[in-house]
Amino acid sequence: xxxxxxxxxxxxxxxxxxxxxxxxxxxxxxxxxxxxxxxxxxxxxxxxxxxxxxxxxxxxxxxxxxxxxxxxxxxxxxxxxxxxxxxxxxxxxxxxxxxxxxxxxxxxxxxxxxxxxxxxxxxxxxxxxxxxxxxxxxxxxxxxxxxxxxxxxxxxxxxxxxxxxxxxxxxxxxxxxxxxxxxxxxxxxxxxxxxxxxxxxxxxxxxxxxxxxxxxxxxxxxxxxxxxxxxxxxxxxxxxxxxxxxx
Amino acid sequence: xxxxxxxxxxxxxxxxxxxxxxxxxxxxxxxxxxxxxxxxxxxxxxxxxxxxxxxxxxxxxxxxxxxxxxxxxxxxxxxxxxxxxxxxxxxxxxxxxxxxxxxxxxxxxxxxxxxxxxxxxxxxxxxxxxxxxxxxxxxxxxxxxxxx
Numbered sequence: 001x002x003x004x005x006x007x008x009x010x011x012x013x014x015x016x017x018x019x020x021x022x023x024x025x026x027x028x029x030x031x032x033x034x035x036x037x038x039x040x041x042x043x044x045x046x047x048x049x050x051x052x053x054x055x056x057x058x059x060x061x062x063x064x065x066x067x068x069x070x071x072x073x074x075x076x077x078x079x080x081x082x083x084x085x086x087x088x089x090x091x092x093x094x095x096x097x098x099x100x101x102x103x104x105x106x107x108x109x110x111x112x113x114x115x116x117x118x119x120x121x122x123x124x125x126x127x128x129x130x131x132x133x134x135x136x137x138x139x140x141x142x143x144x145x146x147x148x149x150x151x152x153x154x155x156x157x158x159x160x161x162x163x164x165x166x167x168x169x170x171x172x173x174x175x176x177x178x179x180x181x182x183x184x185x186x187x188x189x190x191x192x193x194x195x196x197x198x199x200x201x202x203x204x205x206x207x208x209x210x211x212x213x214x215x216x217x218x219x220x221x222x223x224x225x226x227x228x229x230x231x232x233x234x235x236x237x238x239x240x241x242x243x244x245x246x247x
Numbered sequence: 248x249x250x251x252x253x254x255x256x257x258x259x260x261x262x263x264x265x266x267x268x269x270x271x272x273x274x275x276x277x278x279x280x281x282x283x284x285x286x287x288x289x290x291x292x293x294x295x296x297x298x299x300x301x302x303x304x305x306x307x308x309x310x311x312x313x314x315x316x317x318x319x320x321x322x323x324x325x326x327x328x329x330x331x332x333x334x335x336x337x338x339x340x341x342x343x344x345x346x347x348x349x350x351x352x353x354x355x356x357x358x359x360x361x362x363x364x365x366x367x368x369x370x371x372x373x374x375x376x377x378x379x380x381x382x383x384x385x386x387x388x389x390x391x392x393x394x395x
Contacts, residue, residue, distance in 0.1 A: 022268075023326065024326075027326065073269065074268070074269045075265075075268050075269055075270040075326065075331075076270065077269075078324060078327070079271055079324055079327055082324040111269045112266055112269055117266060117267055121263070121267060123263050124259065124260050124264060126256075126259075127255075127256035127259040127260040127263070128256075128260055128340070130253075131253060131257055131260065131286070132340055195340045198340075199260075199339055199340065200263075200264075200267060202342060202343050203339070203342070205268075205330060205337060207337070207339075207342060207368045208333065208337055208368050208371045210368075211368045211369050211371070211372040212372045212375065212376070215372055229342075233343060233345070233346045234346050234349070234350075237343055237345075237346025237347040237350045238346070238350050240343075240347055241347055241351055244351070
């Protein structure tokens with residue numbers, strides 16, 4: 001009996017890390033079921049939504065529940081959990097070892113430092129401007145606006161807990177800086193600069209993931225992720241529109 | 248010239264998003280390359296006069312196939328490659344544009360653009376799914392042939 005509690009603990013932890021790192025819900029459920037199966041729970045049930053996990057060791061057992069409040073995209077952690085789950089399925093890891101390694105992954109901070117992310121966002125912004133048909137004079141203004149916007153989002157996300165506010169202010173910064181660049185004759189097309197610069201913020205991936213979840217039959221997860229993505233896009237559009245309203 | 252421009256910028260965009268999504272360091276280059284190939288296929292198809300939605304589906308299929316190969320070769324889960332690889336194809340710019348028109352009270356353009364976003368997102372999902380399905384079918388056939 002104690003054993004099944006332990007297995008449930010391992011499965012929930014694996015699911016929690018994956019969901020927090022932005023894995024699709026069907027992948028989370030699949031991983032949890034595989035781990036449970038590998039440890040001998042033949043009939044384990046798992047159900048994940050973007051905001052919580054349910055896991056039950058057997059069909060008539062008590063169900064465990066865990067709330068997920070913060071989500072970000074962290075592919076490295078998904079990779080680590082995947083490796084652990086593969087080792088478990090191959091029978092290379094015991095229950096205790098698996099729990100220990102998962103706890104390490106959960107605590108570890110594997111993300112790139114903020115300044116590298118800002119530099120990456122800078123070049124991503126400029127590149128998207130060119131890809132969406134901008135000209136080279138737009139490259140540097142888009143880079144600067146995108147970098148400032150992303151840095152602003154990181155800063156605001158630290159200050160404010162309310163969702164979507166950070167994206168709103170970030171796109172406001174992008175709008176203001178793009179407008180100033182054009183005003184002082186630095187750059188050619190306002191629209192191309194803004195579109196490139198907002199790309200690091202835009203939830204394009206979430207829209208696609210939402211559709212994938214819907215197609216995989218995870219209707220609750222798909223719809224809620226889609227709404228989240230629409231709200232984020234709305235916040236970004238509003239931030240830029242405020243700038244257009246002021247000037 | 249434009250092709251070279253597009254190759255370089257799409258590589259930077261995909262690899263840069265790899266950093267933003269915190270992909271493992273050793274797979275950033277592969278992410279960038281996969282994103283580059285997907286985008287170039289899309290770009291050339293659109294350049295040749297194809298509609299953007301089917302072009303996106305083909306681009307996403309190529310990304311999915313390359314990601315499958317990369318995940319086998321580098322023993323890394325496929326999500327790492329296809330998430331950064333489809334980024335250039337993802338309709339983020341149009342989604343933003345649609346929302347801007349909503350906020351500016353231009354509902355007519357906004358609804359049109361939103362419909363396009365849904366179609367493009369659906370196209371990417373279909374492209375990714377298609378190669379997964381093909382992969383499953385091939386694996387099952389191989390498995391059956393070997394089983395005999």
